[in-house]
Amino acid sequence: MKKVITLLVVCLFASLTFAQVAKQSPDLKPDGKGHGNKVDNGATRKLRTSNGISYHGGPVMLGTVTAYYIWYGNWSGNTAESILPDFIGHEGGSSYYNINTTYFNGSGQHVSNSIAYGGSTSDNYSQGTALSDAGVQAVVSKAINNGSLPSSSSAVYFVLTSKDVNETSGFCTQYCGWHTDASINGKNIKYAFVGNPDRCPSACEEQSASSPNNNPGADGMASIIAHEFEESTSDPDLNAWYDSRGEENADKCAWTFGTESTASNGSKYNLTLSNGSRWLIQRNWVNASGGYCSMSH
Numbered sequence: 654m655k656k657v658i659t660l661l662v663v664c665l666f667a668s669l670t671f672a673q674v675a676k677q678s679p680d681l682k683p684d685g686k687g688h689g690n691k692v693d694n695g696a697t698r699k700l701r702t703s704n705g706i707s708y709h710g711g712p713v714m715l716g717t718v719t720a721y722y723i724w725y726g727n728w729s730g731n732t733a734e735s736i737l738p739d740f741i742g743h744e745g746g747s748s749y750y751n752i753n754t755t756y757f758n759g760s761g762q763h764v765s766n767s768i769a770y771g772g773s774t775s776d777n778y779s780q781g782t783a784l785s786d787a788g789v790q791a792v793v794s795k796a797i798n799n800g801s802l803p804s805s806s807s808a809v810y811f812v813l814t815s816k817d818v819n820e821t822s823g824f825c826t827q828y829c830g831w832h833t834d835a836s837i838n839g840k841n842i843k844y845a846f847v848g849n850p851d852r853c854p855s856a857c858e859e860q861s862a863s864s865p866n867n868n869p870g871a872d873g874m875a876s877i878i879a880h881e882f883e884e885s886t887s888d889p890d891l892n893a894w895y896d897s898r899g900e901e902n903a904d905k906c907a908w909t910f911g912t913e914s915t916a917s918n919g920s921k922y923n924l925t926l927s928n929g930s931r932w933l934i935q936r937n938w939v940n941a942s943g944g945y946c947s948m949s950h
């Protein structure tokens with residue numbers, strides 16, 4: 654049922670944007686929120702591939718990419734603070750994240766299967782409990798400017814909000830997370846918003862009764878973090894890899910999981926990382942062999 658609602662929202666939006674495409678026939682440009690905004694892309698260089706996703710000339714993130722977490726709001730006593738570093742800390746090197754190495758820049762340099770967890774900081778509601786998109790950026794700026802986190806263009810900064818925090822541009826109704834980039838303190842900074850889906854399990858959580866790490870909110874966030882990280886590294890400035898609908902690689906496989914196994918607590922999982930940890934993570938689009946959703950490459 655939860656997925657019906659989610660898919661319904663997505664499909665309504667997609668049909669709306671499809672209509673615009675059919676009439677005016679531009680490509681859609683991703684806005685990092687899993688759907689495209691129509692833009693005048695007359696000057697955009699397009700390079701078609703036969704894998705269902707196209708390269709548009711922008712950079713990809715090369716080499717080891719660092720993930721930083723900003724715990725926004727009240728996370729005290731929540732096991733997410735150990736679960737989510739464990740996930741990103743072991744995702745690099747997996748056959749799952751290896752899918753992202755099928756994405757490359759104009760010089761043929763590919764994304765690496767290498768992720769570093771760079772640590773975290775906390776933000777005690779500096780922007781209140783209702784964040785705008787600008788408020789999310791302000792949280793990232795604050796963490797960098799006050800030295801809580803290093804300033805790096807080779808990193809993705811995740812603003813992780815607690816259950817009581819809303820993102821007012823559409824969290825729980827239009828998206829479960831998003832990513833973008835901005836110039837912060839003279840550097841191009843990539844960052845993402847991922848809210849706690851315990852706020853809206855029906856829209857943003859694949860399983861809410863039990864989960865592989867006994868925290869449905871955190872397990873739900875792991876899947877969304879994986880999605881946004883894949884898009885951030887293959888399309889960091891929203892001008893590299895996306896399809897004619899404005900969908901980035903992970904968007905093309907959103908809320909699909911492939912073959913699932915059942916854990917002893919009854920929850921489902923489809924990914925086991927090198928430390929034996931188990932996760933239910935949405936699939937990603939392989940940019941090879943015609944293109945397809947997969948859990949490994």
Ligand SMILES: [Zn+2]
Pocket residue numbers: 685686687880881884901903904
């Ligand atoms: Zn997406």
